Amino acid sequence: MRAMTLRLALTLLATVALGACSRSHGDSVTGPAATQLPADATLHSIPMGAPPGEPVSIAGRIANPFAGNAQAVAEGKQLFGAMNCVYCHGAQGSGLIGPALNGSGWRYGGTPAELFNSIHDGRPQGMPAWGARLPPDQIWKLVAYLQSLGDASNQPSTTGPQAADQDPADSAHQGLIAAQRAR
């Protein structure tokens, strides 16, 4: 009962937050009811920095239930704008204030579960903890959107070696402007 109330409150909060943004119009961002999401306990057991030689970390075994789902990717992209992610991480995740998210390197791990945790719990250099604002299915859709940017990471960098650096100071080199040119 309590979990239901919390979930309802989170959904309501997210709806209010989305309502504030003109670009959040369109279809509902709530996922199909049947989708089975990974359990919280499993996600929180992911160790930071798996030991070298570990064949497959627990993080790598947790799949994003929305991976490759075009509708979910579209909803994730919409959230990326509505939650103001775009003004920190750049259009298509190319980096600006925050680090690039288009596959040019991951500071806290790039598996779907690690991305989920980064969004849900926040990270020390300014990334807010979105778990307080977004229900898990919406965070997984954001992850699905980020996974969809993976192709971009295979493109040759246009800004030289700095693009691969994980420091925000260097990811800023790419800039929103450069990113938006590529849009």
Place this chain on the structure above:
Amino acid sequence: MIRPHRTLGLALLAVLAACGPADRKASSLSPANRPQPGATGATANFAPNDPPGEWRRQARDYANTRFSPLEQIGVGNVARLKMAWSFSDGIPYGHEAAPLVVGDTMFVVTPYPNVAYALDLSKPGAPIKWTYQPHPDPIAVGKACCDAVNRGPTYADGKLVFTLLDGEAVALDANTGKPAWRVRLGQPASGMTITMSPLVVGNAVLVGNSGGEMGVRGQLTALDLSTGKELWRGYSTGPDADVKIGADYHAPYPWLAGKDLGASSWPGDAWQRGGGTVWGWISYDPDLNLIYEGTSNPSPRVPAQRPGDNLWSSAVFARDPKTGSVHWGFQFTPHDQWDYDGVNENILIDGPIGGQTRKLLVHLDRNGFGYTLDRSTGRIVVAKPFAPLNWAKGIDPATGRPIVDPDKEAKVEEKVSNICPTHIGSKDWQPAAFSPRTGLIYADIFNICMDLTDHKVGYIPGTPYDGMDLTTHAGGKTNKWGEFIAWNPLTGERAWSIPETFMTMSGVLATAGDLVFYGTTDGWFRAVDARNGKVLWSQKLSSGITSQPMTYLGPDGRQYVAVVAGVGGVASQVMGSKNGFPPRGGTLYVFSIDGVSPGSGPGMLTTQGSKAPGAVYNAPD
């Protein structure tokens, strides 16, 4: 026969001046700062009249001239400038500060994590005397819009005072590096950071804030220099009581008169998230006893969400430093639609206007207009474009308001092409300098325009409240992104200019040697004849220059010029992807004539190789 002798004599004088120790305490204020033939006639008050060889605050003086009375290095010998020593801080964020020199000590404050160093200038190589590591909250790195920068410390009454990116101010004992106090002024989780350099007036440490891109409300706080205790706080938006508008206030123009304009010029309670942050420079006129403070762009950056003038964003306040009470306020860009801000430095000069000497304030605004205001009243004396612009057709002399071109107004979900200047303006925070010898203002400026599409945004604390979607390009057909200009503040005309391929975004140093120094974002550090714009010396450094050059007299009596190479900030955001843009860095370079300093330079080697005890190698004869 006379001519060669004179030349020889001048050369000898130059050599003597360059090599002979000088009395550091002797006042060289006069005639060093006297107007020379051909000057505009503008002068300045160089209070607090620090020892001529020192540099105790970022702008050197209260008037924000960045003029040094030192003249050992001049037009005749500047070509012999060479590196004397250097110091690297190893930090990859944008470097926007000048070091300070007080007595025999140089003080350096780095970008985040805002480490402070004291360097002993009396010893060879200027070794580290003490280090202070404040460990600010790393959350601030992801809240600072435009890189984790810091614009440098200030020195007063034996204390080194500076701000920390995570919204704090700190005062250290300048002798030991031990903190005297450390005060929090806001929460970085909400988006507030601090990058500005404080100014100390009397016992008041004046500290502003950053976060105009995150919906942070602008504030200027006065802290007690000895304890850090808050003396007063004036906000940039909201009711008069919050802004500190009261009986002292006199509106420069009728539209700036009225009750609670800081709230009523906004829809609803939008002023609470309205920006107008105070991240630029503060200047002070001891005669009028007024401080001058610029305010940032309004939040959100999308104007469609905040109909009204949005006072007091993109404006300047004149306040009483003891109480914060506003004496006048003037808004450069009402209802700022382009992120133009009003934070740029206000340089206080006195000059003849219509046969009368007037107390003036010179402000090259991001919006492209060079304003010369009467600093007693806030009324415009001169307002002319210092760079090409097209968002306005001019300034209405009756009201002081820009005449906006409707074709260049920002629109939601509709692209508006070629707005000039771009969001960072024709000139950003990088401060200009003033020389009383020429009466001119010298500034690094931009030639950048934008194509802009606005998207409405929702306010989520601690995230960008932004909405500007833009691409930039060089203005005109020159593909020159930068320019160094000499500006006549009494007529609103350029004296001369030097176009640069890359953005020019450094502070400027002017000296009594009739030199002006500036840097480029591709790493050139140049010395120019202040009278005619002739480049006399250039040195390519290891990174781009977005810091502020300064000059000082060493304990050895020599004049040095110092600048940090460490490109970053908004320059890297705008030009970082351009071919040839340099990588980051963080190295302080110190130059002297022939590169001489204690322990370095030609003939200065104090040690040599000697045969080690027990050495067995015998060189063949």
